Amino acid sequence: MNDQIFIYVLYVLPLAVPLVLFLIKRSRREKVAEETWHEALESGLTEPASLHPVFDPNLCLGSGGCFVACPEQAIGLIDGKGVLVSPALCIGHGACATSCPVGAIQLVFGTEKRGVDIPQLTPDFETNVPGIFIAGELGGMGLIRKAAEQGRQAMDSIKKRGRGKTPHDVVIIGAGPAGISATLAAKQHGLRYVTVEQEETFGGTTLHFPRGKIVMTAPMKLPIFGKVNVRETTKEVLMKIWEDVVSKTEIKINFGERMEKIEHHDDTFTVVTNRGRYPTRSVLLSIGRRGTPRKLGVPGEEHKKVVYRLVDPEQYRGKRVLVVGGGDAALEAAVSISEEPGTTVTLSYRSNAFSRVKPKNRLLTEQASTSGRLSVLFESTVREIKPDNVVLDQKGNKIDLPNDAVIVCAGGILPTPLLQEIGIEIRTRHGTSSFDQKALASKLPPPRP
Numbered sequence: 305m306n307d308q309i310f311i312y313v314l315y316v317l318p319l320a321v322p323l324v325l326f327l328i329k330r331s332r333r334e335k336v337a338e339e340t341w342h343e344a345l346e347s348g349l350t351e352p353a354s355l356h357p358v359f360d361p362n363l364c365l366g367s368g369g370c371f372v373a374c375p376e377q378a379i380g381l382i383d384g385k386g387v388l389v390s391p392a393l394c395i396g397h398g399a400c401a402t403s404c405p406v407g408a409i410q411l412v413f414g415t416e417k418r419g420v421d422i423p424q425l426t427p428d429f430e431t432n433v434p435g436i437f438i439a440g441e442l443g444g445m446g447l448i449r450k451a452a453e454q455g456r457q458a459m460d461s462i463k464k465r466g467r468g469k470t471p472h473d474v475v476i477i478g479a480g481p482a483g484i485s486a487t488l489a490a491k492q493h494g495l496r497y498v499t500v501e502q503e504e505t506f507g508g509t510t511l512h513f514p515r516g517k518i519v520m521t522a523p524m525k526l527p528i529f530g531k532v533n534v535r536e537t538t539k540e541v542l543m544k545i546w547e548d549v550v551s552k553t554e555i556k557i558n559f560g561e562r563m564e565k566i567e568h569h570d571d572t573f574t575v576v577t578n579r580g581r582y583p584t585r586s587v588l589l590s591i592g593r594r595g596t597p598r599k600l601g602v603p604g605e606e607h608k609k610v611v612y613r614l615v616d617p618e619q620y621r622g623k624r625v626l627v628v629g630g631g632d633a634a635l636e637a638a639v640s641i642s643e644e645p646g647t648t649v650t651l652s653y654r655s656n657a658f659s660r661v662k663p664k665n666r667l668l669t670e671q672a673s674t675s676g677r678l679s680v681l682f683e684s685t686v687r688e689i690k691p692d693n694v695v696l697d698q699k700g701n702k703i704d705l706p707n708d709a710v711i712v713c714a715g716g717i718l719p720t721p722l723l724q725e726i727g728i729e730i731r732t733r734h735g736t737s738s739f740d741q742k743a744l745a746s747k748l749p750p751p752r753p
């Protein structure tokens with residue numbers, strides 16, 4: 305008997321302890337994953353924005369490689385299988401697919417419910433409209449390095465088209481990673497270029513990453529500037545890199561200039577912006593997929609104090625701020641500014657409740673409102689924006705608020721209609737993979753009873 309106990313202690317226990325610890329850890333992880341999935345279901349955030357993974361439960365061994373590899377915490381393990389539990393967090397860079405040892409992950413665009421519009425491009429990045437090119441995320445490639453690489457390659461193709469009789473060889477629209485890299489290549493090739501960017505600075509989507517966000521990328525080679533040797537970094541370091549690139553290479557970007565229309569003549573184009581008209585031989589669309597922020601269309605909206613995205617809550621310290629909107633972006637902006645010292649924050653929303661927002665944001669907004677840091681005006685609309693105040697209407701009552709800054713988070717006008725107007729062919733992708741669709745569907749946990 306003693307011998308048996310001795311053997312048990314010597315051989316079985318050292319194996320059993322790590323196994324039990326592993327099972328406890330796994331069960332906790334699965335609980336968190338299920339909770340996250342249910343939160344996504346309850347807030348209606350089950351549709352990924354663009355490229356995202358689908359998991360084949362028949363192949364998945366539950367190694368957890370994807371879970372560890374995903375820097376956005378979009379993946380969880382449920383019943384020992386990988387699941388995209390926070391679809392809205394997925395940015396589609398595919399680290400999960402690369403990490404899977406058995407190839408159980410495929411990256412796809414769109415889902416059965418929500419299609420994603422992808423323009424059809426040639427290997428030279430040209431659309432079906434000869435002379436109009438697309439680079440970066442608009443073409444479906446959601447990665448900083450790939451967008452920059454495509455911007456350079458598209459400009460190489462544009463150079464091959466040669467010069468025309470128009471005053472410009474190319475108009476580049478958008479100054480995110482793709483547009484910056486394309487502008488550098490245009491300068492390197494000696495092309496007569498104009499780059500227009502609707503925002504007041506460059507960086508595109510990277511400018512709007514949350515403060516301190518960890519950015520996963522890979523070394524990239526930018527024309528004129530050379531190699532940018534960066535892998536894992538922060539939003540701030542990345543923005544500093546763009547700053548260095550733009551100032552050292554002296555590329556010219558017209559900020560605050562939004563492309564509104566592209567007119568097609570025989571084999572040339574005129575790009576029409578809010579500031580002017582640019583006749584050109586070629587056009588490069590590097591406008592990403594976020595679109596143009598939706599405006600309120602009220603008098604005074606042109607004041608400099610009106611912006612359409614929150615970049616840094618700190619800049620509003622000591623200020624009286626109006627946030628307009630009822631989605632996650634509006635709630636996050638209002639709450640984070642209300643946490644800054646000396647702020648007076650009002651959140652105006654035209655409906656009578658926040659629907660389709662993350663439960664966490666709803667809770668934080670309620671807490672900020674209860675503690676008096678934030679005042680929420682439901683069923684209200686902005687009527688006029690003046691230099692030192694804003695006029696709102698709430699159920700027929702006029703409200704006049706002293707104001708230093710307005711942040712409008714009313715969504716964006718997506719680029720698809722604009723592309724269609726130009727005649728660019730688009731295919732709507734519905735997330736089909738070569739995996740067994742029935743097996744995929746059966747693996748998602750059902751809603752909470």
Ligand SMILES: Cc1cc2nc3c(=O)[nH]c(=O)nc-3n(C[C@H](O)[C@H](O)[C@H](O)COP(=O)(O)OP(=O)(O)OC[C@H]3O[C@@H](n4cnc5c(N)ncnc54)[C@H](O)[C@@H]3O)c2cc1C
Pocket residue numbers: 395397439440441442445446447448449451477478479480481482483500501502503506507508509510513518519520521561562563564590591592593594595596
């Ligand atoms: C939350 C989040 C996290 C991410 N994290 C990572 C990461 O860690 N690593 C990674 O590699 N990628 C990441 N990405 C993806 C990456 O940011 C994008 O793939 C990349 O920015 C795409 O570059 P782009 O130049 O194609 O488009 P964008 O960066 O979107 O730039 C497009 C530019 O065009 C401008 N524009 C649009 N319309 C007009 C118009 N009509 N007139 C003038 N200008 C216009 C916009 O203002 C914008 O500046 C992330 C994305 C998100 C949303």
Ligand code: SF4
Pocket residue numbers: 355356357373374375376377378379388393394395396397398399400401
């Ligand atoms: S594609 Fe990237 S963000 Fe999306 S789940 Fe995979 S690793 Fe996470």
